[in-house]
Amino acid sequence: MVPVWLFAAYLLVQYALHERSRFEQDALQTARQVSLVVEGELANLQTTLNGLSKSAALANGDLEAFRGEALSLVEGTDRIIVLRDLERNQLLNTEIGYGADLPPIEPISAGDREKLRASGVFVSDVFASKDSKTYRIAVATKVPAPTGEDLVLSISVPTARIRDVMMPAVPEGWTVGIGDRDGNYVARSRSHEEMTGKPGLPEYLEKIVGRSGSFTSRNYEGITLLAGYYRSSYSDWFYTANMPLSDVQAPLWRSLAAICGIGLLALLVSIALGYVVGKRFTGATADLAARAEALGHGRTVEPMSTSVTEFAAIAQALVDAERAIAERRYELETVLETVPAAVWFTYDPKALQVIRNRFAAELMGLPTDVRKSFGAPDLVINTVAVKDGHTVSREDRPLSRAMRGELTDNEEFAYTLPSGVERFLLSSARPIRSPSGNIIGAVQISLDITDRKRGEEHRKLLVNELNHRVKNTLAVVRSIASQTIRNATTLPEAGRTLSNRLISLAKAHDILTQQNWSGADLNDLITASIKPHASIERFQISGGKVWLPPNVALSFALALHELTTNAIKYGALSNAKGKVSISWKLVGQKQQRRLELEWRETGGPTVGPIERKGFGTQLLERIFASDSAGRIVLTFERSGLACDFRVNLFEPNEAEAHFPSSET
Incomplete structure (x- = not known):
């Protein structure tokens, strides 16, 4: 029974490690999902700013008209739009009436200035609102000023908005927090109003290092948490997903109790069943090995009937694996037969024997109603290939070059088929290498760009026609203007007549x-x-x-x-x-x-x-x-x-x- 107990202990340890890893991955995944939702909202705010920054009123320096445009965007919402310089001066604030004195605000930090210089946009840390009763965050972008140095256009929302946005992405039982670059809470799925704007625990924050990871730490209530975190490259905020460590370990303790019970039961019956199990174990092992060998050689794996549950599970896993491999193979064949791109495979050193998908056969003018099964090689057809006005021999085409180890990307060729039909293809090719690195084949993928090329020629014709019509129209305008001015008695009369x-x-x-x-x-x-x-x-x-x-x-x-x-x-x-x-x-x-x-x-x-x-x-x-x-x-x-x-x-x-x- 020592091996049984050791095996049970091994399973328990593996289960514990797996469960811990799973919860860590869940925590990290939850943090990433929340970051995607929140960053999407921040991106929406940036999009609003980008649209507003294109305002003609802003470009002309008409702040009153620009304020009207900004108010139309935030009317009925809790958003505030501010136009300011890089120092402490506000030029416009939708919360304050136009013409009123705008109070000075905190200057933009050196780090945020660097972000503005590098990417033209930054996301602020959490800050208190004007009435100090609520906390807000802002997204800001750089806009050119009519004169002088660049200005900063920002839009801010309460942190409660961030909390509302992230809540649908928070799984039940998890606590998710968002912190800014200084470690202050932006939003929290629980106790948001009490925590927003406050700093996190130092022992908690010091473990958030790098882009993502997981750790254990105590919270404000002294409960040990298992946490996963992710730091966004867009806002530089960090997102954490937490769960009490006791909740993580509870399934482990239940499993331990179950394994102990099973072990005690096994101890009582193992002596009686030892001989039977040992005899059947050898036969089941041989059957299992035979099925594993069949899977390795691509043969069908038959189901196995055995009283050894573990072996039965492994045998079923082998059956499922064989079916999954077959399904993936069928899926790949279906994709290659469905995708609107021509695909050629070859394992012939001279690239004269190729395997085509349906689209490749259609492009080459071959019948597709009755064909060999996918994977059966066939001879290439004789075509004339032209690149940059020069005929390309068979040896210098992408598939042949890939068989020599060359890589080709997006090369345009004009192919003339035996039927006389001309096709324009955009081709890329790669060698297929064995695990040891030797070239065993090559693949070429081509897109049919015939319609695009013909469209380009058609556009050229349209441009020429447009040039012709513009020249004619200008000649007409010149003639009318000349005759109108020549026959007018006064300049105002000439202007009115010409305008009409x-x-x-x-x-x-x-x-x-x-x-x-x-x-x-x-x-x-x-x-x-x-x-x-x-x-x-x-x-x-x-x-x-x-x-x-x-x-x-x-x-x-x-x-x-x-x-x-x-x-x-x-x-x-x-x-x-x-x-x-x-x-x-x-x-x-x-x-x-x-x-x-x-x-x-x-x-x-x-x-x-x-x-x-x-x-x-x-x-x-x-x-x-x-x-x-x-x-x-x-x-x-x-x-x-x-x-x-x-x-x-x-x-x-x-x-x-x-x-x-x-x-x-």
């Missing part, structure tokens, strides 16, 4: 932008051109749905602007009775389509002979002067101005509007 024409052009641009510059609806364009200048009720608008190309839409926007402003100054819209009718129709089909639009003014002043054409009239006549674009006819009838448009709607090769040159 540019606004009309901008509204047409807005409509085109909403449609990605694919064109504009004629009715929407007419409405947008008229509304800024006259009441739409004085217009009679009729016509079917017509889609204008971008160049024609810009030309019509300027033409309608000129007609509307002319009608307001001299025509039908210069009195209260005049009307304007706008009607249109489409003539022809496809590339021969032509838009015929009529502008008729009635009820206005009698129109007399026109002795001199102004710039507006000249602009109208020149907008569609090109034979390819169409033409415009102005008729000054006594009843009012009549304007007839005949505009071709095919898109010219050069997508630009027909405007009068500034040099004519």
